[in-house]
Amino acid sequence: MTEFIDIKGVKHAYDTASGKLPVLDGLDVSVPEGGFVAVVGPSGCGKSTLTKLVAGLMKPDEGEVWLNKTPVTSPRSTVGMAFQNPVLLEWRSIIDNVLLPLEIVPTVLTKRQQQERARKLLSLVGLEGFEEKRPSELSGGMRQRASLCRALVHSPDVLILDEPFGALDAFTREDLWQVMHQVKKEEPFTGVLITHDLRESIYLADQVIVLSGRPAKTQYVLDTGHKGARDIEMLYTPEAAEMLHTLRRQIEIAQGRIPAEAAQ
Ligand SMILES: Nc1ncnc2c1ncn2[C@@H]1O[C@H](COP(=O)(O)OP(=O)(O)O)[C@@H](O)[C@H]1O
Numbered sequence: 407m408t409e410f411i412d413i414k415g416v417k418h419a420y421d422t423a424s425g426k427l428p429v430l431d432g433l434d435v436s437v438p439e440g441g442f443v444a445v446v447g448p449s450g451c452g453k454s455t456l457t458k459l460v461a462g463l464m465k466p467d468e469g470e471v472w473l474n475k476t477p478v479t480s481p482r483s484t485v486g487m488a489f490q491n492p493v494l495l496e497w498r499s500i501i502d503n504v505l506l507p508l509e510i511v512p513t514v515l516t517k518r519q520q521q522e523r524a525r526k527l528l529s530l531v532g533l534e535g536f537e538e539k540r541p542s543e544l545s546g547g548m549r550q551r552a553s554l555c556r557a558l559v560h561s562p563d564v565l566i567l568d569e570p571f572g573a574l575d576a577f578t579r580e581d582l583w584q585v586m587h588q589v590k591k592e593e594p595f596t597g598v599l600i601t602h603d604l605r606e607s608i609y610l611a612d613q614v615i616v617l618s619g620r621p622a623k624t625q626y627v628l629d630t631g632h633k634g635a636r637d638i639e640m641l642y643t644p645e646a647a648e649m650l651h652t653l654r655r656q657i658e659i660a661q662g663r664i665p666a667e668a669a670q
């Protein structure tokens with residue numbers, strides 16, 4: 407296994423009241439160190455299951471999940487996660503929400519260094535001055551920024567984002583995309599972004615992986631030809647239009663709406 411994140415031949419089925427539900431069947435995902443991969447696919451195909459495997463929250467029935475040349479067997483603090491609905495604790499200030507993971511998993515940082523780290527992250531995402539506010543005093547976009555800081559507070563090697571911007575309006579979402587590029591520059595990580603927004607996938611990621619319908623396998627991989635921060639104008643280029651078209655067709659194939667030959 408040579409890449410930072412290596413998922414090879416993963417198969418997994420859930421036990422349900424009506425028997426086994428095969429969810430993943432031949433999943434391959436590789437992300438080099440510092441890379442940023444977006445994963446798209448039909449609803450219910452197994453995307454969140456993939457994030458749980460990388461985070462070590464569950465083990466696959468078959469296949470391998472490696473992180474930094476080590477097989478993943480248990481949860482790790484070197485993996486940060488952020489979700490669509492940021493669960494922030496209402497009785498804690500924003501900064502205390504960001505500090506929470508440091509209370510749960512021990513850190514070498516002193517109390518003072520922890521405070522400095524949280525303030526630095528909040529300032530990086532544009533939340534300077536909001537440290538002492540309560541979550542309900544912030545907009546949805548601001549809560550998502552705070553949740554991103556919380557995911558980063560342990561300086562994770564890997565950041566997993568499971569549809570983090572899905573509930574935001576289009577303009578707020580685009581602001582958050584720019585924040586993501588900024589964050590990645592200042593706080594380097596290897597990233598996996600689950601999204602159903604194809605524009606988001608090509609604007610943020612180096613590579614977009616399309617999963618097939620359930621049980622999911624890796625159906626298609628698209629290189630965006632970009633790494634790191636890029637101008638939002640890239641979304642209005644003919645190359646972007648072509649990539650979006652290709653991805654759209656791959657999604658339709660994954661949904662079983664058009665035959666695979668249609669991609670040719
Ligand atoms: N713990 C579980 N037990 C049983 N079924 C589950 C469990 N978690 C998810 N599923 C089912 O597995 C399928 C894939 O789930 P998920 O990975 O969350 O899909 P996605 O994130 O792509 O929408 C869905 O049909 C879901 O209902």
Ligand SMILES: [Mg+2]
Binds near residue numbers: 453454455568
């Ligand atoms: Mg999901």
